[in-house]
Each structure stands twice: as structure tokens, then as C-alpha cells.
Amino acid sequence: MTRRDIRNVLLAGTLGLAAVAAAAAETARTTFVDGAGRKVGTATLTQTPSGVLIELEVGGLAPGWKAFHVHETGRCDPGSGFKSAGEHFAPRQEHHGLRADKGPHAGDLPNQYVHCDGILRAHMLNTLVTLSPSEASLLDADGSALVLHAKADDYRSQPAGEAGDRIACAMVTTGRGG
Numbered sequence: 601m602t603r604r605d606i607r608n609v610l611l612a613g614t615l616g617l618a619a620v621a622a623a624a625a626e627t628a629r630t631t632f633v634d635g636a637g638r639k640v641g642t643a644t645l646t647q648t649p650s651g652v653l654i655e656l657e658v659g660g661l662a663p664g665w666k667a668f669h670v671h672e673t674g675r676c677d678p679g680s681g682f683k684s685a686g687e688h689f690a691p692r693q694e695h696h697g698l699r700a701d702k703g704p705h706a707g708d709l710p711n712q713y714v715h716c717d718g719i720l721r722a723h724m725l726n727t728l729v730t731l732s733p734s735e736a737s738l739l740d741a742d743g744s745a746l747v748l749h750a751k752a753d754d755y756r757s758q759p760a761g762e763a764g765d766r767i768a769c770a771m772v773t774t775g776r777g778g
Contacts, residue, residue, distance in 0.1 A: 626731055628739065630746065630770040632658045637678040641720075643746055643770050645738065651727035652738065654709075658748060658768055661714045667753035667763030668722075670707030670729065674743020676769035685745035685769055691735045698755045704728075706736055707744075711752045720748070743773030 626647035634640045641658030671685035689707030698704045706728035714720045729736050738744040751764035 628731060628772055630772055632656070632746070632748070632768045632770040633676055633678060634660060634768050635678050635681065640768055641770070645731060645772060647731040648725070651725050652729050652731060653723065653725050654746070655723045656746070656770075657719065657721050659719045661718050661720055661748070661767070662750075663714050663716050663718065665711045665713055665752035666720065666767075667749035667751065668709045668712045668724075669705075669747050669749070669753075669763070670709065670726065670738065670772075671745040671747050671769075672707070672742070674745055674771045674773040676745055676771050678769075682745070682747060682766035682769040685747055685766070689729070689738070689744050698753075708753070708755075712748075738772045739774050743771060745772060746770040 628645045630643050630645070631639050632641035632643065638660075640660045641656060643654060643656040646653045646655075670689040671687065672689045673684065673686035675684035675686075676682055677684035688705040690705040692706065694702060694705050698708055698710065706726070709724055709726060712720050712722050712724075729738050731737065731739055733740075746769070747766050748768040749763035749765065750767050753763045
């Protein structure tokens with residue numbers, strides 16, 4: 601093997617490590633907690649060319665339709681009923697609701713169904729947010745939070761779709777969740 605061959609192998613290895621590091625920076629993992637502070641699920645957020653892919657599995661839930669939103673602050677204090685997560689993530693000041701004339705918020709997502717086993721499993725793509733630095737980043741200085749609500753979102757009512765209590769929350773922060 602010549603010096604040039606060795607240099608090319610080393611360069612390829614270095615570029616490979618850089619690609620792995622870049623891929624890791626484009627993924628955030630987090631843990632859902634319930635109102636008692638118990639861990640009840642996980643989520644993985646992955647930056648894609650089309651937006652952020654959110655994959656989640658949350659258990660211990662009552663069956664039925666649940667609203668699912670991204671909230672503006674990366675805090676999940678069960679003692680506050682998860683009010684610490686703030687309002688819906690709306691960096692461009694949109695109105696709430698997938699059916700609203702001036703909506704949706706960047707944090708508005710479709711309702712999700714919990715089956716009789718009490719487990720919600722979902723994959724969804726949010727095309728209005730990113731994990732990269734920008735006004736729509738879920739990883740800005742305050743982070744953000746994924747929040748499940750007790751009821752379905754009506755997709756219109758302001759400011760939050762009459763979705764009911766916040767029943768599970770997961771922090772999305774530069775520390776990659778908690």
C-alpha cells in the first residue's frame with residue numbers, strides 16, 4: 601500500500617465519521633412522562649429532507665382519539681399539568697388548527713388513536729418544523745415539547761382545539777430530551 605492509498609483510506613474514514621456525527625445531530629430521542637412523572641413512552645425525531653419524522657410509542661393511555669401537538673418550551677413539569685410546555689409551537693404566529701383559515705401552527709399534528717391495549721404507536725412527518733437552526737427549529741434555546749392531550753383536537757377552536765388536559769409530555773431539547 602502506498603502513502604497515497606493510506607491517505608485515501610484515512611480520509612475516507614474521517615469523512616465516514618463526519619457523516620455519522622452529522623446523522624446523530626439530525627436525530628433527537630426523548631422520553632414521555634405522565635401526570636405522575638412516570639416514564640410511559642419514547643419518541644425519536646429525525647430530520648429528513650421533507651421535515652421532521654416523529655416516531656413514538658406511549659403506553660398507559662385510555663383508548664380513543666388523542667390530540668398530539670408540539671409545544672413551544674422544552675419543559676415537562678407534571679406538577680403543572682404540563683403547562684410548563686407553554687403554548688403550541690407557532691414560530692410564524694399562525695392560528696391553531698389543521699382546518700383553520702390562517703393555520704395551522706407548526707406544532708399542530710393530526711389526532712392519534714390509542715387502541716384498547718392503551719398503547720399509541722405512530723409515525724408522522726411534520727413538514728413545518730426542523731431540527732436544524734432556524735425560526736422553525738424544535739431545538740432552539742428553549743427546546744420544545746411533544747404533548748398528548750386527553751381528547752381529540754377539533755382542528756379549529758382557538759387557541760388549542762378544545763383538546764382537554766395534557767396527559768403525557770416529552771422534552772425535545774439540545775440535551776436530546778429527558
